[in-house]
Amino acid sequence: MTVDVDVRTLTEADYPDWLRTLHTGFLRPPVATDEDVADRLSYTLLDRTLGAFDDGRCVATFRTFPQQLTAVGGRAVAADAISNVTVLPTHRRRGLLGRMMAADLAAAKERGEIVATLIAAEYPIYGRYGFGPGAWAAEWEIDVPRTGLDPRWSGPGDGGRIDLVDGAEVRRIGPALHERLRGRQHGCVDRSERGWRVATGVEGVRAPGSWTEPYYAVYRSADGEAEGLAVYSAEGEWWGDTAQPHCTARVRDLIATSPAAERALWRYLCSVDWITKVRSGPRAPDDLLPYAFPDVRAARIVTLADWLWVRLLDVPAALEGRTYPVAGTLVLEVADRQGLAGGRFRLDAKPAGAQCVPTEEPAELSLGIGELSTLWLGDESVGRLVDLGKAVELRSGAAAVADALFRAPRRAWCPDLF
Numbered sequence: 049m050t051v052d053v054d055v056r057t058l059t060e061a062d063y064p065d066w067l068r069t070l071h072t073g074f075l076r077p078p079v080a081t082d083e084d085v086a087d088r089l090s091y092t093l094l095d096r097t098l099g100a101f102d103d104g105r106c107v108a109t110f111r112t113f114p115q116q117l118t119a120v121g122g123r124a125v126a127a128d129a130i131s132n133v134t135v136l137p138t139h140r141r142r143g144l145l146g147r148m149m150a151a152d153l154a155a156a157k158e159r160g161e162i163v164a165t166l167i168a169a170e171y172p173i174y175g176r177y178g179f180g181p182g183a184w185a186a187e188w189e190i191d192v193p194r195t196g197l198d199p200r201w202s203g204p205g206d207g208g209r210i211d212l213v214d215g216a217e218v219r220r221i222g223p224a225l226h227e228r229l230r231g232r233q234h235g236c237v238d239r240s241e242r243g244w245r246v247a248t249g250v251e252g253v254r255a256p257g258s259w260t261e262p263y264y265a266v267y268r269s270a271d272g273e274a275e276g277l278a279v280y281s282a283e284g285e286w287w288g289d290t291a292q293p294h295c296t297a298r299v300r301d302l303i304a305t306s307p308a309a310e311r312a313l314w315r316y317l318c319s320v321d322w323i324t325k326v327r328s329g330p331r332a333p334d335d336l337l338p339y340a341f342p343d344v345r346a347a348r349i350v351t352l353a354d355w356l357w358v359r360l361l362d363v364p365a366a367l368e369g370r371t372y373p374v375a376g377t378l379v380l381e382v383a384d385r386q387g388l389a390g391g392r393f394r395l396d397a398k399p400a401g402a403q404c405v406p407t408e409e410p411a412e413l414s415l416g417i418g419e420l421s422t423l424w425l426g427d428e429s430v431g432r433l434v435d436l437g438k439a440v441e442l443r444s445g446a447a448a449v450a451d452a453l454f455r456a457p458r459r460a461w462c463p464d465l466f
C-alpha cells in the first residue's frame with residue numbers, strides 16, 4: 049500500500065505530536081507532558097529533526113545533532129549523530145525510514161559532516177544505508193569473591209587516592225576528564241554540558257522519583273590530578289537466605305585518562321563491602337578489566353554486540369582524518385548505493401599523515417562504503433572481510449597492505465549511548 053506521506057523538518061507546534069509518536073515507536077506510554085516537551089525542546093534542533101506526516105498526523109520521527117567523533121590517532125571529525133528513529137507500527141515497511149535517512153544524509157553531506165553515526169536498536173536495519181559497525185561493546189560481570197584480590201586492600205598503592213564526591217564535583221571535573229579521554233580513545237564522542245547535568249540528576253529527570261542518586265568515585269594521581277571517575281549504583285540483597293549481603297554494583301560510567309586510574313577504579317569497585325558482583329556497562333571488547341584480577345575468569349562477558357555504527361560521507365576527509373601505523377599506498381574502489389561517497393580513491397598513508405584523492409588508477413581492493421566505515425575505526429580485519437566476500441582483493445597482497453594500514457593497536461570504544 050502506498051500512502052501520501054509528507055517528510056519534513058519540524059516546527060515547534062509539531063513537537064508534542066512528534067514526541068508522542070517517538071514514545072509509541074519506542075514502546076513507551078504515548079504521552080507528551082508539558083515538562084517533557086519543554087525539556088526536550090531546550091536541546092532539540094528543529095531544523096535537524098524530521099517527521100513524517102500522514103494527513104497532518106506525525107507517523108515517524110528522526111532527529112540528529114552535531115557530534116565530534118574521535119578517529120584512530122585522536123583527531124576529532126565532524127559527525128551527524130542520528131537518534132530517535134521511529135515509524136509507527138501502522139506505517140512501517142513503506143519506506144518512511146528510507147526517505148528520512150536519504151534526506152538527512154544528503155543534508156549532512158551538504159553541511160560538510162564527514163561521517164554519520166548512530167547506535168542501532170537492531171543489527172539488520174542500517175547496513176543498507178551504508179553504515180557499518182565501528183565499535184563493539186562488551187558488558188562484563190565480575191564475580192568479586194572469585195577475583196583473587198586481597199580483601200584487605202583499602203586504596204591505591206601508587207600514591208594516588210580515591211574519593212567519593214558529589215554530583216556538583218562531577219560536573220566540575222568530569223567534562224575536562226572526558227575531553228582528555230576523548231583525545232586518546234578512538235570511537236569516543238563528545239559529551240554536552242547537559243549530558244553531565246542529566247548524569248548527575250539536575251536536569252532531564254522526567255518522572256518524579258525516577259532518579260536514583262549514584263555514587264561517584266574519583267581517582268586522583270599522586271600529584272593531585274583527577275585521572276578517573278566511576279559512577280555506580282548498588283542493588284540487591286542486604287541479608288538473604290545465606291545470611292550474607294549479595295549486592296551488585298552497576299557501573300553507569302567509568303572513564304580514565306591513565307591505566308593506573310582505570311585499574312584502581314575497578315579494584316575499588318571490587319573492594320566495596322557487600323558488593324559481590326559488578327556489572328561493567330558498555331566497555332571495549334579488549335578492556336583492561338579482566339587482567340586487573342589474579343583470576344581473569346572472574347570477569348565474564350555477558351553481552352557482546354555492535355554498538356556505534358559509522359557511515360562515511362566524505363571518504364578523502366575521513367581517511368585523512370585518522371593516523372596509520374606504517375607507510376603504504378592503496379587504491380580503493382568504494383561502492384555506495386546511496387551515491388553519496390563512493391568512487392575510486394588513492395590513499396597515501398604515512399605515520400605522520402595521509403593523503404587521499406580520487407584516482408583513475410586500477411583499483412587494488414573493492415568494498416562497500418559500510419565495510420570501509422567499519423575499517424575506518426580500525427576494528428575489523430580486511431582479510432576477514434575478504435573471506436566473508438564483503439571485500440574483493442583485486443591485486444594480490446592488497447588485503448595485507450590494507451590490514452597493516454587500517455588496524456589500530458587497541459579496539460574502538462564508545463562509552464556513550466545517544
Ligand SMILES: CC(=O)SCCNC(=O)CCNC(=O)[C@H](O)C(C)(C)COP(=O)(O)OP(=O)(O)OC[C@H]1O[C@@H](n2cnc3c(N)ncnc32)[C@H](O)[C@@H]1OP(=O)(O)O
Pocket residue numbers: 073074130131132133134135136139140141142143144145146147166167168169170172173176
Ligand atoms: C538510531 C536509532 O534511533 S535506533 C532505533 C530504531 N527504531 C526502532 O527500532 C523502533 C521500532 N522500529 C521502527 O520504528 C521501524 O520499524 C524502523 C524505524 C526500524 C524501520 O522503519 P520503516 O519505515 O519500517 O523502514 P523502511 O520501510 O524504510 O525499511 C527500509 C528497509 O529496511 C528494512 N527494515 C526496516 N526495519 C527493519 C528491521 N527492524 N529489521 C530488518 N529489516 C528492517 C525493511 O524491510 C526495508 O527493506 P528493503 O529496502 O529491502 O525493502
